Amino acid sequence: MAAPSTSVDDDDAFVFVYDRRTSSAPELKIPTGGLFTYADFRERVRSALKIPAKESFVIATTNRDEICSDESWDLIDKGDTLYVLKNLSQELIAPAEERVNYLPHYDTIVKGGMYEYYASEGQNPLPYAFAELIDNSLAATALNDKSRDIEVRLHFDESAPQRSCIIVIDNGKGMTPRQLNNWAIYRLSKFIRREKSFKGEGSQDESLDGQGQTTVPDTPVARYMNSDISYFGVGGKQAIFFIGNSTRMISRPKGSQDVHELTISKDEFEKKEKNNEAIYSGFIRNRKPGDSSHLPPDDEIVARLIGEEMERDSFTAVVIQSVSPAHIPYLKQHASIWCRQLAHIYHFYLHGPDGNVASDEDGAEPSLYQNINIQVKLYLRGQTQPKVIDLRNIEDDMQTLFARSTAHTFEFKAIVDGSSAVEGLLRYHPFLFDRETYPSDAYDPRVEPEPEDDHGYAINEQRARGKRPIFECFWNGRLIPYTLIEDFDWCALPKKNRSLPVECYNRISGVLWTNDSFQVSTNKLTFLDLEMKLKDKNTVFMRVVNGHDKRTQIDKEFTAWLKECHEKHDKQIFFSGFKGVETRTDV
């Protein structure tokens, strides 16, 4: 008999046996402790079923594989269900119920992210994995009194790539041991979490954290930037195991003098499987701040991190080790690209509801939002100081480029299903003197350089916006990157009776903001059905002016606005693409 799936004394071993020779009796639980040969087992079955010594019978699995030798007996596990039959091919006199276990494989966690983040339009999906961890930090810092500080630290060591380590650390509310335990439970979303309420624990915000309640403010906020970006109970785990193969979560909850630590890694799962240990069990290490005595001596990076704990109040650090080697060149060499992408994702959190309209020197700081600091720090072996990129200082992310080339805006609102509101904004990027001001997008292949015809004239096919859809879409304030919406009826190029040049319709960009009454996919790369719902015939659009809804028809409002934009802001003669006439003589 093979090793049981959980390690117990052989004394506990047993099998279930259905006597189905002629009977429909319930199963017998037959102990198999101390049985080493098939012959012993057969004897025990015979006596348990009181089968006369001369009567023949066969023992078989529920797949009718005969157990008739030490080898086949060896393949039987503890808890298996077996038949006793007259012969292998007899009909099953009565049904036989067989106990089965189907614990999710640990790849649920380890490979949860591996096939979730995908490239779209040539974009590397890694920034979207980081975004999951930043999402968690935004939620955790939502109620901070002080500024909300989130750091993404990357430690790369040329000489020892396997020591590379990525840390996302925030000064949010941290996690209690129970919350840290809950963190590890795949798919335990906040909606189904049950937390206990010890006296006074409400003061640590824990009592808010269960049964459908959220830890973020309940009052409406502009552009739905409510920091409530946790939803499925998988994001952090998926992201971590997309980036690497091992994580150490270190957290100090608000008001606590202890630090709590939990590691989960692919190696550990494999070891537990090999040793027949419970797969989804582990240890949280509770310790005092600064105590790194449990670390292997060569783990300097984590030791230094733990060294900082004394200065930190509450915090959570997500330490990712065994970083997938395939990611490292991109992370190192293209930091400016993926930081720009992150600045884009969190643009409105970083700059406020109006976006990064003016540079800081202009003094127009959207003060309410300047308390969110997201920094990327690149530590390279041999360099004493990290390279620091503050996402708020990035001025070439798409949303900043859009905001700063806007001549005029058009605010609107969509009411879907009679209730959920989507906020929207259109921006006009005029033609100025000799060029379009619609930002060209170095990292988005949808916007191509203007094609020229054989004579070197620009061809009027891919101007300004080109093939790029008008709208980017934000969910609870953060970008959902792969859902782009082309246009709506009321702002699309009319098929007939245009009173404005075609080009004007290509000079607009747009943003949509929703809250979580619209659903996103688990990887937060796409909305599930935002576009379908917005395009439903019952959806009502209205222009918003100075915070007030205008009840006049939005298509008229839009056309008037576009006309105004064209007349006021486009500043040059523009030749549309005259291509000559082609004559075919072959037909």
Next chain:
Amino acid sequence: MAAPSTSVDDDDAFVFVYDRRTSSAPELKIPTGGLFTYADFRERVRSALKIPAKESFVIATTNRDEICSDESWDLIDKGDTLYVLKNLSQELIAPAEERVNYLPHYDTIVKGGMYEYYASEGQNPLPYAFAELIDNSLAATALNDKSRDIEVRLHFDESAPQRSCIIVIDNGKGMTPRQLNNWAIYRLSKFIRREKSFKGEGSQDESLDGQGQTTVPDTPVARYMNSDISYFGVGGKQAIFFIGNSTRMISRPKGSQDVHELTISKDEFEKKEKNNEAIYSGFIRNRKPGDSSHLPPDDEIVARLIGEEMERDSFTAVVIQSVSPAHIPYLKQHASIWCRQLAHIYHFYLHGPDGNVASDEDGAEPSLYQNINIQVKLYLRGQTQPKVIDLRNIEDDMQTLFARSTAHTFEFKAIVDGSSAVEGLLRYHPFLFDRETYPSDAYDPRVEPEPEDDHGYAINEQRARGKRPIFECFWNGRLIPYTLIEDFDWCALPKKNRSLPVECYNRISGVLWTNDSFQVSTNKLTFLDLEMKLKDKNTVFMRVVNGHDKRTQIDKEFTAWLKECHEKHDKQIFFSGFKGVETRTDV
């Protein structure tokens, strides 16, 4: 003390206690059976740690919540870890390890699919959930001697919508009890499955089914249609729980006289959770074919299905109940749309590697592939006969429309990473007399009706292909619907020096076929990085003519081909969009 998380005798109850007053000793396992009040427990702790009667101490959770009353004691679970401290705020003398369990929540299975299938370009994602079940049936029937029959049956009952039931049934190799058990294990992919090999079991194909081996032929097949579409160990479960809330899997493995049945449902999970029973445990019912004695009396649909078992050799039936009411109107009213979508996904499996080029009456049957039959049967209450749609008879799926409007083709191949080959095909859809023959796509909003200018002339911006990318992409023979590839350098509209009219470049459609050396996302809606890899500068493209690679430059080959297409097949003068010259006087 609260109910333990698994039901055991109270006698087994215990807690782990760390004495951290002044000591760094390991934890003590203190039994708590028979302790009903906090006072009793405190007494037991005192005596276990030999604390003198007068000495004060506190008992606390690892979150430093004091256990000091019957109420707080009540919140402690079996197996919890507690501290004994001098006072609540003392420093932790030494670390304390706390056992935690983090079994994935059952929403892993029940909600696995809920946020995975998303709409793109206005398409309802439901057909893609069905596709997962058809994928499984294609894999299961790959080695059939007889024809491969797959049926999707939909039973709708207006008067009792909650009884609606969807069944996907195939005549494939079926599942043994162990395979059925494995089916239920989330993320247990074929690559990590371990199956035992009882003597002779190889004849049931089971020995092929583990450790990285596949159950489908290993010889190369055209367009990579190897039926090997199982990959992650989640597809079926995700699809089922996207469609409904309950499943009954019924299977009879090849050569077996028994039928095996397993049900998994949201209700059952909830019941097990409520009763503190093991979540991922259940029963397989082994029974003789046709025996429906275990069914509730009103479950006529499943009873009838079981009634068919005697005539069936090996089979698998996936029965989905508690169908989500939101899906029913679409399934009922738009059967032609989603069947067309399925015909598109499996186009090459249904029609062979050349696609549905000619209707069957023409006698040009691609015989090799005519043995795959996929039928959709719609059973409506009160109607004696179901409405039957045979996917092979559908003639308006996109691939059929493409195939039948093709004037000329261009075959090619891409070698990625020096090894993996992608097969490719371009097709030319000519302009004939007064119209484009590029199929217009009623259900794809990317192809819009031709816009007209103010004078009623067609505008040359959105012709033929319009904004639709050229290439659709197939993985192991089946469509990956949301990955579309715009073009490649060598077949894109050249930016300069065009010798052919712009329109010609809009008259091509294309298909790419890959095997699983390219990765797809778990929901099989997108490729992870096919486009990035194809556009890598090291990827080599070459034209294929009559099965032979041509080493000449593909861009030249393509341009020559396109020229030939234009000259030979376009049949009319075509006015390109002369739009006049606009003069602005306002600047």
